[in-house]
Amino acid sequence: MTQTRRERLRETTFAEIKSVARQQMAEQGTAAISLRAIASQMGMAAPSLYNYYKSRDDLITALLIEAFNSLADTLETASLAIPTKNGGEKLFAAYLAYRDWALRNSTDFSLITGSPIPGYHAPENITTPAAKRIMGLFQLLWREACSQNQFIIPAEYTEIPDGLRQQLEAWKEFEGNYLPPAVLHLLLASWAQAQGMVSLELYGQLRNNLKEPFEFYQFEIRSLLKRVGLSVQNN
């Protein structure tokens, strides 16, 4: 498995392309991924990039995958590193880490969520597995939370309409997890809640209303967890 010299060079070039792309994306926005600009900053001719990615969209897809994994890594270390056995704390940490990652890596967040780039549409067979990793982590965390004995299902979730219950159970079987429908619903709803708050903040739609959206976010997540019986430390 020893690499030849060319293979080593090729790998570093791959890395450099992605790195420069990331840098330009961070400086000038998601849509500013320009092969010509990347090439020029690297001191090479634009068409040469086609030896590495067969199109601009392919490069974006590579960045997208890295973004998904970066988010998943962040959530994992933030939640799984919590030394307590309190599932609520772990969930809390994960949701806070979600916002934190999104704000720190706003272009990656735009890449993941929404349709951030001109003609680009993410190929499903690529993004789906990456997204599943994150979903899987939240399933794990909610499963742990479920097993806490303070955990309760809020009154308004005790009766789920048949149609929705069937969908949730179909998903449950497909994924091979053991969460009851109400908890799956909670998972999805809280995910939407978190993403909604983050994107409102990130895209400036809260600017007129809140000076420090973090307190809003934190309080809402805390309330959400309190609703299911999981209270979280004040710091």
Place this chain on the structure above:
Amino acid sequence: MTQTRRERLRETTFAEIKSVARQQMAEQGTAAISLRAIASQMGMAAPSLYNYYKSRDDLITALLIEAFNSLADTLETASLAIPTKNGGEKLFAAYLAYRDWALRNSTDFSLITGSPIPGYHAPENITTPAAKRIMGLFQLLWREACSQNQFIIPAEYTEIPDGLRQQLEAWKEFEGNYLPPAVLHLLLASWAQAQGMVSLELYGQLRNNLKEPFEFYQFEIRSLLKRVGLSVQNN
């Protein structure tokens, strides 16, 4: 105030530009707003468009304003047309209309929320008033909901941390409305919830989990309202 012939022509040209732009946006995505393509479809030369909008961004801004107003109109007619005095029903209708509008006008939704277009950044002095119209409507609806005697503030919202409360009260005074902080928080949180669910659905992130996201959305909004004491009819 009688218009000259030229003024009439000018107005219809303005309208045609926006219409063609909308059409191309709907067909090929938000980012496909191309002055050259618009001009060619209209049978004129691209630079002539500069007699109407001083740049591509200006055209986008015009579309953005129309989108905001279209959404606001939709929400108004959906909610204010509810013939009951049940504030919960009106809120429910507004939230359902929100999703419905977003799905029917997905490119406009992308325009409003997020940063959908290459170099484009919406000028705040333009978008802020338009956004305020929608916010104002929700404030009105929540104010009405507040006055229902079944309305209750959920336990987890009764104690708002000082920092957040101050922010909410600052907003309250600035806007000249009379909603208590907990209700303002509810307003923002439910807005984030709705937008989060819609964007998850619209950008395909629920595809692996739910076949019919409408039932999910409806149930969650219903639960949200039930949580504040407002139960909503089954249809």
Place this chain on the structure above:
DNA sequence: AGGTTAAACTAACGGCGTTAGTTATTTAGA
């Protein structure tokens, strides 16, 4: 009817992604 104004045009600049064809360099096999 003639002068002014507005709206169309053409030509051009510099940017973009991408393809085709070419040249130099590294690798692998005889």
Place this chain on the structure above:
DNA sequence: TCTAAATAACTAACGCCGTTAGTTTAACCT
């Protein structure tokens, strides 16, 4: 070790894009 294959760089070019400058045609007002 010498040679043939494969790889990675290059240049030139096509057809898009937004935008500017300069020019011509048409509509308006007096």
